[in-house]
Amino acid sequence: MLTIFYDSACPLCLAEMRHLQRLDVKSAIRLQDIQHPQFEQRFAPLTKAQAMGRLHGLLDGKLITGLDVTYHAWRLVGRQHWVAPLRWPIIKPLANWGYNIFAKHRYRISYWLTRKQPCPDGRCSLGFKSHKEG
Template structure:
């Protein structure tokens, strides 16, 4: 599975770091949409849509978004049960609405929760490049 995420968002970057640690079987490819090479590598994808919310591409080529990506990513590393309740009927509608609000205000929310401002993932000392 390919995950297209915003490497400028401290919370998004942290989640990718946690996924990378747990991805023992290399099931995930993490792609920072803020990377200088992104547009050349993925010219067929709409950067603005990807920047509005997290996107993923399943092995069969289907594109998924939002919490479906989060659930599938954690499922791929053996921890899908953590996010599975967010995909249950009834809960899914509310969780998706909350995620859309989070995505729209992710830099402010990240700052409030982590104290870190929007930053370039490549500028964080000691962080390995995404695979």
């Protein structure tokens, strides 16, 4: 089981979570919105500030971050071949560097790619399978 702490205010991030949900036929991924008002109370010691800095996940009780979360999410839905190169030793450092830039500027990059602004109230809905957001 993988729990992903995602930013629902980020249009591109939200689109990826929607895509993962559609592919998650085994219910192997649980999504938790870091914009939820009780996020910090529910997931201490992980703070919203930490979660806003980079993608976090819990994989079988172990905290993982960044592209490791992305890799395991796509692995669990049977699409690891899409992201496996990001974990190859020669590519991994460059991919992590690129991910860190994306994480820092995700709202701007999201807008450039989707032409959607961050959600005005800071929290959007996934629109389906909301029981996973719990």
